[in-house]
Amino acid sequence: GWKGELKIDFKVGQGMGFVVDNDALHFGKVPKNGYGGESMAKRYFSISNKNDIPVEVNFTISETLRDWVFISENPLLLAPKETKQLKAELKLPQNHNLPEGKYNGTLYVLFKEVG
Numbered sequence: 001g002w003k004g005e006l007k008i009d010f011k012v013g014q015g016m017g018f019v020v021d022n023d024a025l026h027f028g029k030v031p032k033n034g035y036g037g038e039s040m041a042k043r044y045f046s047i048s049n050k051n052d053i054p055v056e057v058n059f060t061i062s063e064t065l066r067d068w069v070f071i072s073e074n075p076l077l078l079a080p081k082e083t084k085q086l087k088a089e090l091k092l093p094q095n096h097n098l099p100e101g102k103y104n105g106t107l108y109v110l111f112k113e114v115g
């Protein structure tokens with residue numbers, strides 16, 4: 001299969017922040033002592049199969065963010081030449097008390113031929 005990766009980050013602090021860059025899954029800033037338990041931030045990204053055969057795509061999130069970041073379809077099946085838009089969501093625990101600062105991780109992507 002083919003492997004790829006995409007960086008993930010968010011900040012905990014006062015106020016809210018937004019990031020529109022698409023070089024990574026930047027969730028921006030979330031409030032300290034946030035309400036949590038629901039989606040704190042969403043980012044959308046596209047994934048494409050440039051091949052002439054179907055592929056299965058599996059996403060794995062690094063241990064540092066595994067409990068907080070979720071991908072809308074995992075695993076995902078892509079037909080030849082198909083592109084799909086997916087949603088990544090940051091969900092923090094109810095009444096989280098994360099220290100202020102930046103949190104980083106990685107989204108690992110594995111493409112496998114099907115059939």
